[in-house]
Amino acid sequence: MAEPFPYHFSRRIRATPRSFIREILKVTEKPDIISFAGGLPSPEFLDSAGVARATEEVLRKEGCSALQYSTTEGCLPLRRWIAERYAARYSLEVSPEEILITNGSQQTLDLVARILLDEGDPVGIEAPGYLGAIQAFSQSMPRFCPVPLERGGPDVAAFARVIEEDHPVFFYGIPNSQNPSGITYTEGRRKELATLLDGTETMVVEDDAYGEIRFNGRAIRPLKCDLPERTVLCGTFSKIVAPGLRLGWMCAPEEIIEQAVTAKQASDLHTSIFSQLVLARYLEHQDIDAHIREITRAYAARCGLMVSLMEERFPKEVTFTRPNGGMFVWLTLPEGASSMELWRRAMEEKVAILPGTPFYTDGDGDRGVRLNFSNADPEKIRTGIGRLADVLERYLGSIA
């Protein structure tokens, strides 16, 4: 028999963690499992009728130009819409030339890594941090410098130490309703971080995936407003319209966009113009603010229900965040407990959670658990949190 062909894979692909979420999702996709493990929007807010109307109109009016090659930068009406939204929402003035359309914000993170990171470069990141970002950046084999999150945002002393001692190329964070923790940086904390960054050469990669999904109070302005030149702002239509279209963006100074365009040309030439035109038309006809209010109201109710059930039913040693937006709540188990073991036990009771380790770059996090509240309906939240409460009680009892 012939020898099998010896494949030699690159160092950087060997350095890239497979997404634990996606691996877990495969196990949890069975219909009898109640899953809090994923990060999916609720299906009833995916407006297939609206998208159908927009598509029909695009193909009727634009015809074959919706199917031809297009520009790397992305379609101008969509870039204009984003610029106008920033102005309206955050009083942030940017031009369409400062916006690049991407295949969802995961690609924005990938492009950031390509244009800013070389092997061994230091990168500041929240702990826990978004695992999609950890994956995207890992392909450049950087050196991660974690900054612990506390209730109001990154720990200021730790942040200052990382900036001063490690001189990271950039700090990556999600100031609004962070994934996985659900934490929102306070206005004061944002000011402190901006002050610490001023005068340094550290950039900011600010991921605002959840800024539109805010349960109450007014929106807090992005770090980009205080640090416009050094901030790359990442946005997405996945949470407010539909993830299946794969449409997100990068908003950054033109010097950055220019490099990102070169990287995107080399990556995939451009984002589907078909999807872009459909979305642009959809946004033109749709009352998107009303749609976002509907989503927000539903997610706020689910989050409130989940948190109140946990307050009622969970052992007191388990602590958790009280998110004011987004899609996730973060649990911390008591000393000695392991989220991997909890995951295993919960699966036996047909409820899926996400263990915390993949959100840490240093192997930490085994006492953390991420729960998603956007995808399961109230009935499932009731049943699922009930099961999880029982599992937790038995598990913590067994190790006490």
Next chain:
Amino acid sequence: MAEPFPYHFSRRIRATPRSFIREILKVTEKPDIISFAGGLPSPEFLDSAGVARATEEVLRKEGCSALQYSTTEGCLPLRRWIAERYAARYSLEVSPEEILITNGSQQTLDLVARILLDEGDPVGIEAPGYLGAIQAFSQSMPRFCPVPLERGGPDVAAFARVIEEDHPVFFYGIPNSQNPSGITYTEGRRKELATLLDGTETMVVEDDAYGEIRFNGRAIRPLKCDLPERTVLCGTFSKIVAPGLRLGWMCAPEEIIEQAVTAKQASDLHTSIFSQLVLARYLEHQDIDAHIREITRAYAARCGLMVSLMEERFPKEVTFTRPNGGMFVWLTLPEGASSMELWRRAMEEKVAILPGTPFYTDGDGDRGVRLNFSNADPEKIRTGIGRLADVLERYLGSIA
């Protein structure tokens, strides 16, 4: 005034050439220019009515699952269609598990680079070679080892020398109607290359973007048939359905696909499920073979017209290929002439060509010119080649 923020870009983005084609296209997009510079399909074969019908049906039947997050591997019906097409067209047996859906074949090339190349790794490539591939691979900063193309495919002696002396990680080529040369490797040449590769550790990245666009004679089997384990086959729907959908694929052994899935997760999670389902439905209803016959007939006629006009009108010192498929013909100017100067002079007469240098990794190629025959209609081909003949005569006369 404050100092501007000092951006530090990565070494690899600085090593990536901007696409000369896209830069040139910006200049040539004016309506009064006859352009042979691009590589666009002819607009009349972009079936917006068919895509509209498919979309309507997808959104009616699949509803919101067409708009939700999906799998990185891509939708199964599409992967099955591709596998069945390989079996029917080339008697090549692959399973859907050996196929990964990508955002067009440019992403396939990018994923290949990510999983196989580290800095400084040797890569064999045709000279002239496809500039999109040069761009994609450049981000890994490899060492390019060019192999000159001759009428029947890569020069065998040069190929043997590169394989033996440089031990490239892979050889990248387009055996059918190559971009930019229009050359198709003969069956005999393919066998010789396969024999030379056997027993080495060099892989093959076989780009079959134009295999379906063949003007006459039967299809020649891909190198993948002789070297299944070591070949990554790249395909695309851009030439036979629509480039604006950005849908292509990688076909490779499962060990390779597994790594590519990790790289794609980190790049953009997955390809638009909306576009994938629309395309799958389109292929189900459409007589795609009849559609491809129509495209092929039209491109064959345009190519024939362009070549016969060049035979009639061009100075005899200008030689060119006689393509049997694809979208491009390659000119070689006589000693002492420069395609950049020809480009400048042609632009003055409102006809756009593509100079040869960006297709070479070693600065060579200034006597080469790529002309596209798929996008301009016969009337424009007549006028454009007429103008180009006049420009050539004057230019070559001036340097004789």
